[in-house]
Amino acid sequence: MKPKHLGALLAAVTITLTACGSPQAATDGALNVGVVYSQSGPLAGYGAQYAEGFKAGLAYATGNTGRIGDKTINVTYADDAGDPVKAVSAAKDLIGKGYKVLAGSTSSGVALQVAPLAAENRVLFVSGPAATDAITGANRYTFRSGRQSYQDVQTAKAYLGDGRKVLVFAPDSAFGKSNVEAVKNVLGQQATVTDIAVPATATDFTPFANQVRDAKPDLVFVAWAGTTAGAMWQALDQQGVLASTKVVTGLDIRASWAGFGAGGTKLNLLAHYFDGAADNPAYQALKQAVPGGRTDLFHPDGFAAAQMIVHALEAGPDDADTMVAALEGYSFDSVKGTLTVRAGDHALLQPMFQAKLTGSGDALTATPTGTIAADDAAPPAR
Incomplete structure (x- = not known):
């Protein structure tokens, strides 16, 4: 056109x-x-x-x-x-x-x-x-x-490997609860799934990041959206979560990528879409x-x-x-x-994507590392 x-x-x-x-x-x-x-x-x-x-x-x-x-x-x-x-x-x-x-x-x-x-x-x-x-x-x-959330989690499934402890870090909202339920549905048969429901109004994430670190999960699934994402990621990085376990999350809009901070390149990303x-x-x-x-x-x-x-x-x-x-x-x-x-x-x-970030700040670039076929990401029939 x-x-x-x-x-x-x-x-x-x-x-x-x-x-x-x-x-x-x-x-x-x-x-x-x-x-x-x-x-x-x-x-x-x-x-x-x-x-x-x-x-x-x-x-x-x-x-x-x-x-x-x-x-x-x-x-x-x-x-x-x-x-x-x-x-x-x-x-x-x-x-x-x-x-x-x-x-x-x-x-x-x-x-x-x-x-x-x-x-x-x-x-x-x-x-x-x-x-x-x-x-x-x-x-x-x-x-x-x-x-939908289930398709996100299906995309994250490949990152679990032989892990047996999964923790979902999400807001206490309809969006967050949907992700918790989806993770339990997809990974619950091969791993123990727990969650930390963070108040949607939270601005200090340090106490919640400490809870994640102390739980020592094999995989942390982070489902977050909105303007507080930068503070949340900073807390997870500062409290050593990104260095101590495998953290999987969805790739948000490009304007948010800098909010990953220094830990952005450490993340394993599932992607609905990116340019x-x-x-x-x-x-x-x-x-x-x-x-x-x-x-x-x-x-x-x-x-x-x-x-x-x-x-x-x-x-x-x-x-x-x-x-x-x-x-x-x-x-x-x-x-x-x-x-x-x-x-x-x-x-x-629909197909879903896996990705990694390279670079830093405004120069971050998303690179596809895998594609999940539409049938493989399909949610169970309701």
Whole structure:
């Protein structure tokens, strides 16, 4: 896709921005899609990538027209600030205006509240970066465009080797609990799994780092997201955790990499995605559309969401059940490679990556060290 085509796309797609979750009236005669995600709040950086990826995916899936047949796709963006109450309010407002398709949910806590709302009102809901496993199989109308915690843990499994003691270090939140459950499900039969649930509001991580060190695990699985990650990693490194045991964690957005500090190159990384993890036409289209040309962690989630929604709208723009049927079993080529919506529970089967960091500071570079095939990373059927 050439950059000059982006101007044509913006002219073809009506985009209604809302700052407080109060979408404007739907455009008459258009195919209306509501995207409720974190424009602000602790996960705003993730939300920004998702939205950029969504716009690029919409251009890619519609051949740079922003249209399906003679109808324009009208996208209304609403901010939930990572708050489930605001998300539900915005979703209800959109549904009340006749929207049949919702997307977004940067936060797992938000996704878990919007999913039942979609089922109650029989509207299609394609959740975004929210990683909680509970979204898979939540209901007939709920799908996901990103990975889930179980797929992260499957990617980490290869790092355990002959180890028998696993400790999960995670926040006491829906995201953290989902990771603990996933680790127990994947590794519980070959290792003893314990966890340290850190208050989501914590800013001093030294006491928790000491608990990890004193437990002497063979593998520490760290699941963390948000602005306190830098302080958390510093504490783990200073208390000797990174030097005394094998620490596995997910590779977060690029802006966070410097937050690993001096211990970044010591980590064994599982990766949902990073720039250069895969190369294909979808990746090249995204790369040209993203400001600066550098893709990041949650760009593929937005890109895939747009592809899924376009496919669903092509099948039946006025009927959610027809859209659901079109997505079940749908396999398509996206930024990460081939993605498949598992028909029975709507898990999104996808390749996952292992990586190491080299360099330091802003010059850190992620290098792929392995790829986990989609079938090998697949979660159990729900």
